[in-house]
Amino acid sequence: MNLPRTAPRIGLAVLLAASIAWAIANRGRFDIGANETVIRGMGAWAPLSYVGLYVIATVLFLPGSFIGVAGGALFGPVWGAIYTLVGATAGATLAFLAARYVASEWVATRAGGRLKQLIEGVEAEGWRFVAFTRLVPLFPFNLLNYALGLTRIGLMPYVIASFICMAPGTIAYTYLGYAGREAFASGEAPVQKGLIALGLLALVGFLPRFVRRLRAGRSGRAAAAGDVSWIEAAELADRLVRRPPPLLIDVRGSDEFNGELGHIAAALNLPVAELPIRLTEIGAHKDKTVILVCRTDKRSTNAATLVRDAGFRDVHVLRGGMERWNQSGLPIEGRSALGHV
Numbered sequence: 558m559n560l561p562r563t564a565p566r567i568g569l570a571v572l573l574a575a576s577i578a579w580a581i582a583n584r585g586r587f588d589i590g591a592n593e594t595v596i597r598g599m600g601a602w603a604p605l606s607y608v609g610l611y612v613i614a615t616v617l618f619l620p621g622s623f624i625g626v627a628g629g630a631l632f633g634p635v636w637g638a639i640y641t642l643v644g645a646t647a648g649a650t651l652a653f654l655a656a657r658y659v660a661s662e663w664v665a666t667r668a669g670g671r672l673k674q675l676i677e678g679v680e681a682e683g684w685r686f687v688a689f690t691r692l693v694p695l696f697p698f699n700l701l702n703y704a705l706g707l708t709r710i711g712l713m714p715y716v717i718a719s720f721i722c723m724a725p726g727t728i729a730y731t732y733l734g735y736a737g738r739e740a741f742a743s744g745e746a747p748v749q750k751g752l753i754a755l756g757l758l759a760l761v762g763f764l765p766r767f768v769r770r771l772r773a774g775r776s777g778r779a780a781a782a783g784d785v786s787w788i789e790a791a792e793l794a795d796r797l798v799r800r801p802p803p804l805l806i807d808v809r810g811s812d813e814f815n816g817e818l819g820h821i822a823a824a825l826n827l828p829v830a831e832l833p834i835r836l837t838e839i840g841a842h843k844d845k846t847v848i849l850v851c852r853t854d855k856r857s858t859n860a861a862t863l864v865r866d867a868g869f870r871d872v873h874v875l876r877g878g879m880e881r882w883n884q885s886g887l888p889i890e891g892r893s894a895l896g897h898v
Contacts, residue, residue, distance in 0.1 A: 684715070821888075
């Protein structure tokens, strides 16, 4: 080990870990109301102080949504959203750079599990993966900032994708703070402003589902434009008893996988909405035949494009899905089974 070279990194890592531990241990003392009072009293320096507070909160794993609400109350819906977005982006960037400086080389050789999936997902999709994870909260925001710093994505694509895709949530929370202040102050049309705030929050809550459907729909259109290789239920049953067996992937949600139609005993459950980040789990089996299954066959054709794009060449879809399989009287299991790959 080159101590002169690694000593600054070790020192930064220790300082950062100690600061995060202290902040988490004392997060109950973090009084946003008291901070609002202090910031209000800073006059022209208030915006800069607020942005700095948000940066610190992001780096030290403090809840940023409450600060965003305070930003709306302090600066209004427009400037509050701008200051909050600047603070969140700056904090996310600082955490990203800290992780890259401290641990990127070490993680590159030792990454595993969900972190490995995230790294490989970023390498496969670049800024689109960052945008997806910002809009669809698969990982906690503060943790995601550090985790993305361990990937190979460039700084500018990370910053731009983060800034744009954090905007919807930021606008919603800052407007909520603004509406709350107006309501307490008995300002003009507080009910109307409150309804707008609730509408924005509902929109943000719906956004992850919309993004998943958009990605699935895009994949489905691509699949429809190309050739789908179908396999009938009887042929699949025959192939499952041959050696080597195909890699059978059921792309329904876990509730359907264990639901009324049951599932095929050899199936691995990878829901289509999770495929972009979970394909790495089967990356070592690209030489196998892949057969995709869902309730009918709509989601399977969507998934076929994702699987082919990941480098699998022999991909088939069960025609009619589990409905056809059940109609054929073929054996099913009604409880979760480990997939065999």
